[in-house]
Amino acid sequence: MKCNEGGQLLICSTSDCPLVYHEKCLGSEFICYKKGNFYCPFCSHSRALKEYLEAKKKASLLRKDLDAFMRNVLEHQPAKFL
């Protein structure tokens, strides 16, 4: 972000992100601090997305385990219960 103003610079904490912002240019609603680190709007969005996808992946793995468990139970049921 380029402007002629000085002032407090915010440097994104993501190691491969080149973005630098002025605190007042960005606007406080876009400033996201996590554990004392600043993440730019792009990175905080992509981090949130990544966390969401990981949670979703975990949930689907759990469901797969449950499916396998249920199949196993059903396959080992005595015939009279089927």
Ligand SMILES: [Zn+2]
């Ligand atoms: Zn600025």
Ligand SMILES: [Zn+2]
């Ligand atoms: Zn960033």
